[in-house]
Each structure stands twice: as C-alpha cells, then as structure tokens.
Amino acid sequence: MKVLTRESREAAGAAGAVVVRACVQANPDAVLGFATGSSPLPLYDALADFGLDFSGVRGFALDEYIGLPPGDPRSYGAVIDSEVVQRLGMRPGSVLLPDVAAGDLEAAAREYEQAIRDAGGVDLQILGIGHNGHLAFNEPGAALDSRTRVEQLAERTRRANARFFDSPDQVPTRCMTQGIGTILDARQLLLVAHGADKADIIARALQGPVTPDCPASALQLHPRVTVILDQAAAAGL
Ligand code: GLP
Numbered sequence: 001m002k003v004l005t006r007e008s009r010e011a012a013g014a015a016g017a018v019v020v021r022a023c024v025q026a027n028p029d030a031v032l033g034f035a036t037g038s039s040p041l042p043l044y045d046a047l048a049d050f051g052l053d054f055s056g057v058r059g060f061a062l063d064e065y066i067g068l069p070p071g072d073p074r075s076y077g078a079v080i081d082s083e084v085v086q087r088l089g090m091r092p093g094s095v096l097l098p099d100v101a102a103g104d105l106e107a108a109a110r111e112y113e114q115a116i117r118d119a120g121g122v123d124l125q126i127l128g129i130g131h132n133g134h135l136a137f138n139e140p141g142a143a144l145d146s147r148t149r150v151e152q153l154a155e156r157t158r159r160a161n162a163r164f165f166d167s168p169d170q171v172p173t174r175c176m177t178q179g180i181g182t183i184l185d186a187r188q189l190l191l192v193a194h195g196a197d198k199a200d201i202i203a204r205a206l207q208g209p210v211t212p213d214c215p216a217s218a219l220q221l222h223p224r225v226t227v228i229l230d231q232a233a234a235a236g237l
Pocket of ligand 1: 037127
C-alpha cells in the first residue's frame with residue numbers, strides 16, 4: 001500500500017487526479033469506479049482542470065440511495081452526472097449506477113455485478129471512507145467478500161449525510177451498494193480522505209486488524225492501493 005500525505009485537501013485531490021490521469025493516459029478506454037461524498041470532489045476538480053479526453057472512458061458508481069424520486073438532486077445518479085460525467089466531458093450514460101428503480105432489486109444487484117464483469121472489470125476504483133469505516137455503503141459488519149446488494153444505512157451514516165438534505169429524517173434508510181468483494185476486484189484502488197474527523201478511522205483502516213468491524217480495513221488485502229490524505233487525516237498514522 002502506498003500512502004501519500006499532502007498539506008491540504010486540494011493538494012491531496014491534485015495528487016489523486018494524477019493517479020487517475022496516468023490510468024486514462026495508459027488506456028483511453030479505461031473503466032473507472034467513481035465515489036460520491038465530499039472526499040473525491042477536490043480530485044474531480046483537479047481532474048477536470050487537466051482537460052483529458054474522457055470520451056472513451058466508462059464508469060461505475062459505488063452505490064445509490066433507494067427511495068428518492070427519479071432525478072432527485074441528492075441521488076448519487078444526479079451527483080455523478082454533474083460532478084463527474086459533465087465536468088470530465090464523458091459521454092452521457094457512460095457511468096452506470098445500481099438500478100434502484102427496478103421492481104426486483106435483488107435481480108438488479110446481480111445485473112450490476114454482471115455489467116461490471118461485461119465491461120472487463122474496473123481498472124481504477126476511487127474511494128472515500130465513512131467515519132465508521134464504511135466503504136461505499138458497506139457498513140460495519142459487512143462481509144469482506146460481499147457483493148452488490150440492498151443494505152440498510154447505519155444511523156451514523158444517515159446523520160453524516162443529513163447535511164445534503166433539509167432534515168435528517170429525509171435521508172433514505174436503504175441503498176444498493178457494491179460489496180467489499182466487488183470493490184476488491186478492481187485492479188487498482190485509490191482512497192482519498194481529508195479532515196481531522198477522518199484521522200482515527202484512517203489509522204484503524206490502514207494499521208488496525210482486517211475485520212468486518214471496519215470495512216475499509218479490507219484495503220489491506222488488495223495488492224495495488226494508493227491512499228492520499230491531507231495532513232489532518234494522516235495525523236493518526
Ligand atoms: C458516503 C458514501 C461513500 C463515501 C462516504 C464518505 O455515505 N456512500 O461512498 O465514501 O460516505 O463520505 P464523505 O466523503 O462525504 O465523508
């Protein structure tokens with residue numbers, strides 16, 4: 001595992017963007033995995049500034065809320081469209097998300113796994129980390145070999161994500177998320193985190209035991225991981 005520390009979240013984002021740029025320059029038809037949340041936003045900012053050609057790149061999102069109306073601006077589909085697809089100049093529809101509007105959600109989860117396999121797998125997966133160690137929406141207790149499925153959000157995650165909603169009770173209770181096993185299948189992982197509030201969980205994930213109690217500790221099992229932190233998030237290492 002390669003751990004890089006930068007003095008600010010912007011500098012950490014820029015360093016992350018360099019990793020993504022190298023992947024796309026090596027393979028203009030790369031398959032990227034995109035995360036939502038605030039952690040990857042400085043990376044997306046820096047990547048947009050590079051002005052790379054993303055017309056051949058395809059992508060998969062990690063997760064999506066269940067229960068928001070179609071097109072809701074808080075849905076990860078809407079966020080991926082504005083922060084990733086439009087800003088990077090990707091083809092419309094080139095980033096897939098789990099189909100949470102499907103009548104049969106279990107079938108939709110299986111189809112999402114199949115779509116990732118049909119694309120040849122993910123070359124580079126961008127990740128953030130939740131305060132409780134969640135990866136995507138794999139909350140503590142998730143099996144380290146879990147696959148895409150419907151999950152309940154932990155109350156702590158709902159509270160953390162309430163900032164995007166008018167009130168905490170509007171935060172959906174369910175989601176569809178890639179599993180830890182799905183994420184570990186990506187050929188390269190890139191975790192970005194910033195802020196003092198992430199310092200404890202970063203130390204647990206990178207240096208603590210590999211355990212479902214801290215889903216992000218599964219990163220230690222992957223052969224090709226880059227972690228990019230600002231100084232505040234690296235303070236516990
Ligand atoms: C969210 C997302 C995760 C994200 C994490 C951290 O709930 N489902 O994919 O990595 O929580 O979010 P943030 O980067 O805003 O701290």
